[in-house]
Amino acid sequence: MLTSTQVEDIRANFPILDRKTYLYSCSQGALSTAVEAGFAAYLTSWRTSAAPWDEWVGVYERLRESFARFINAEPDEVAIINSASGGINPIASAIQFDSRDAVVMSEYEFPTMGQIWLAQEPRGARVEFLKGVNNTIPIESYARAIDERTHIVPITQISFLNGFRSDVPAILKLAHDNGALVFLDGYQDCGTRPIDVKALGVDFFVTGTLKYLLGPPGLGFLYVRRELIETLRPTMTSWFAQRDIFAFDTQHLDLAPTARRFENGAPPIPSIYGAGPALSLLTSIGMENVAAQVERLAQTFLDGARALGIATKTPSTSVGPLVVLRAKHPAAALERLTERGVVVSTRMDGVRFAFHVYNDLADVHAALNVLEEMRHLMMPV
Ligand SMILES: Cc1ncc(COP(=O)(O)O)c(C=O)c1O
CATH class of the missing domain: 3.40.640.10 (Type I PLP-dependent aspartate aminotransferase-like (Major domain))
Structure with missing residues (x-):
C-alpha cells in the first residue's frame, strides 16, 4: 500500500490535480509531465x-x-x-x-x-x-x-x-x-x-x-x-x-x-x-500498489454514497476503478459537479466517478461533499 507521501509524489506528475478533482480516467487519464x-x-x-x-x-x-x-x-x-x-x-x-x-x-x-x-x-x-x-x-x-x-x-x-x-x-x-x-x-x-x-x-x-x-x-x-x-x-x-x-x-x-x-x-x-x-x-509505481490505492478509494467512495442514501449502479463490493451513481437529473448533476471542479462524466442515467492511483482521499471527500449538497439531483436508494 502506498503511503500518503508516495501518493503526493505521484500526484506531482499531473499538473491538473492542483486545480481539479479529477475523477475522469474512465474517459481520459490525466496528462503527466512524463507524457x-x-x-x-x-x-x-x-x-x-x-x-x-x-x-x-x-x-x-x-x-x-x-x-x-x-x-x-x-x-x-x-x-x-x-x-x-x-x-x-x-x-x-x-x-x-x-x-x-x-x-x-x-x-x-x-x-x-x-x-x-x-x-x-x-x-x-x-x-x-x-x-x-x-x-x-x-x-x-x-x-x-x-x-x-x-x-x-x-x-x-x-x-x-x-x-x-x-x-x-x-x-x-x-x-x-x-x-x-x-x-x-x-x-x-x-x-x-x-x-x-x-x-x-x-x-x-x-x-x-x-x-x-x-x-x-x-x-x-x-x-x-x-x-x-x-x-x-x-x-x-x-x-x-x-x-x-x-x-x-x-x-x-x-x-x-x-x-x-x-x-x-x-x-x-x-x-x-x-x-x-x-x-x-x-510500471515504476507498481501495479499492485495501483490496485490497492484504487480499491481503497472506490470502497471509501461507495461507503460515502451509501451513507448519503444515493443509489449506485456499481456493486457495493467493487474494487473499482469505476463507480457509477444513479442520477435523477444527470445533466444537472454533471453541471453542478463540473462547476465545483469535480471532473466526471455521465452515461445514460449514471454519473461516473473513476479512481486512479493519482487520486487521494481528499478527492473522494471533495466529490462526496458536492454530492451531499446536490442530493436532490441524484436517485435515492
Ligand atoms: C470498454 C471500452 N471499449 C472500447 C472503448 C473505445 O473503443 P475505441 O478505442 O475503438 O474508440 C471504450 C471507450 O471509449 C471502452 O470503454
Whole structure:
C-alpha cells in the first residue's frame, strides 16, 4: 500500500490535480509531465532528423515490448493499433462463421464491440446479447447461451456503463469447455491492476492508452494468443501487416507470422512517443500498489454514497476503478459537479466517478461533499 507521501509524489506528475478533482480516467487519464516530455521528444525527432523513420520504428518496437511485458505476453503476440475498434475489426474479419456462427456477449459491452460483430451478420454471424439483471450479468445467462454453435464470446472486463466487473475466469471456462474463443476488452480496467493474459488464458485482449494507461488517444494494443495468429487471415490489412514491411511489393499479400498481421497502416507515431513514458510511470509505481490505492478509494467512495442514501449502479463490493451513481437529473448533476471542479462524466442515467492511483482521499471527500449538497439531483436508494 502506498503511503500518503508516495501518493503526493505521484500526484506531482499531473499538473491538473492542483486545480481539479479529477475523477475522469474512465474517459481520459490525466496528462503527466512524463507524457508531455514524450511528445516533446517526438517533435524534436521530427525537427532534427530529415528521415526519422528508423528512429520512429525503433520506438514503436520498444513500446510493443514494454506492453507485452506489462500483460505477460511475447512481443510477437502484440499488435499496435490506433483504437480498440482497430483491434477488434481485423479479428472479426478473419473469422469464418460456419457451423459455429454464434457470437455471445452481454448488453454491457462497449458499443463498438456489439456493432463490429453485428457488421459480420451478412457474413453469417448470429449475435446474441445477454440481458443485464440489476446491473450485473448472471453467470447462468452465459451458461445458457454458450454451446457448440458459439464461435466467440467478447467480454468487457469492466462495463463502461455501470462499473460492473465480469467474472472473466468463469465465463472463459464456459467458453473454452464449449470450444469457443474469448475476446477480452480490458479498456476500462487496464492500467489499474496487474494483468497476466497467459494466466487468464484469454484468446484475444484489447485495450487502448487513452484511459487508465494514462496515454494519448489514437493508440491501442491487441494481444492474440500465439497458436491462433497464423490461423487467422484478416481481410482488412495493410503494408504494416506484411512479413517485410519495407518490401514494397504491391502485387503480393504476405502476412506477417506475428500479431503485426492485424495492424493497419503506418502507426500513430506521436501517440507512441506519448504512451511509452506513461507505461513506464505506471510500471515504476507498481501495479499492485495501483490496485490497492484504487480499491481503497472506490470502497471509501461507495461507503460515502451509501451513507448519503444515493443509489449506485456499481456493486457495493467493487474494487473499482469505476463507480457509477444513479442520477435523477444527470445533466444537472454533471453541471453542478463540473462547476465545483469535480471532473466526471455521465452515461445514460449514471454519473461516473473513476479512481486512479493519482487520486487521494481528499478527492473522494471533495466529490462526496458536492454530492451531499446536490442530493436532490441524484436517485435515492
Ligand atoms: C470498454 C471500452 N471499449 C472500447 C472503448 C473505445 O473503443 P475505441 O478505442 O475503438 O474508440 C471504450 C471507450 O471509449 C471502452 O470503454
